[in-house]
Amino acid sequence: MKDTTDTFAITRMDRADSSTFGWQVRLQRHGTRYAKYFADRGHGGSEQSLDAAKKWRDDLLEKFTEDDRARVCSRSSRNSSGVVGVSKVTIHGAQGVTYHFWQATWSPGPGQRKSIRFSVKRHGEKEAFNLAVQARRNGTGIKKS
Structure with missing residues (x-):
């Protein structure tokens, strides 16, 4: 399953005070949380750590069935415009x-x-x-x- 947003469920972590530089993947399905951190240093740089984070996320999303996927910014029954927000x-x-x-x-x-x-x-x-x-x-x- 491929999401339309390239960085769906991926957040950049740049915290100089704790020497934390990398990408964090966070997902939740049916109350179970999935998270993994990809440090720039351990993957050879920012682009490589982002690639690793995307691969882990995509592999995880492939394991979920259609019904398990989160409804991120999906249309509510109260939304009459057809566009979220x-x-x-x-x-x-x-x-x-x-x-x-x-x-x-x-x-x-x-x-x-x-x-x-x-x-x-x-x-x-x-x-x-x-x-x-x-x-x-x-x-x-x-x-x-």
Whole structure:
């Protein structure tokens, strides 16, 4: 099984204070955690340790059946946009004015949450949605023009 994200379940570990430089693979299935660390020093450098981490991860994922694979960023029954992290937002303002936006939300790092809204009135329904999808995929806000 090949995941669409090249570094799925793989994290870079660069900690000079503890001389830790390498890649960590972490997966969980049905409450069982799988983890392994691949040190740059033990594998001949960063690229080689990343290759070893990917191979170990891919070999492990091959052992899981289709039903065992984690649902990472899969569509929830509550998601009506069809794109994870993209939703339609309606705001009821003063004097009964209603504003419609497509909003992208993402996490640039642990404990952080970012979002950006695109006005349906300004961009049109389709373009506001497309801008939100692109912002979500990029993981960065797009400045409104």
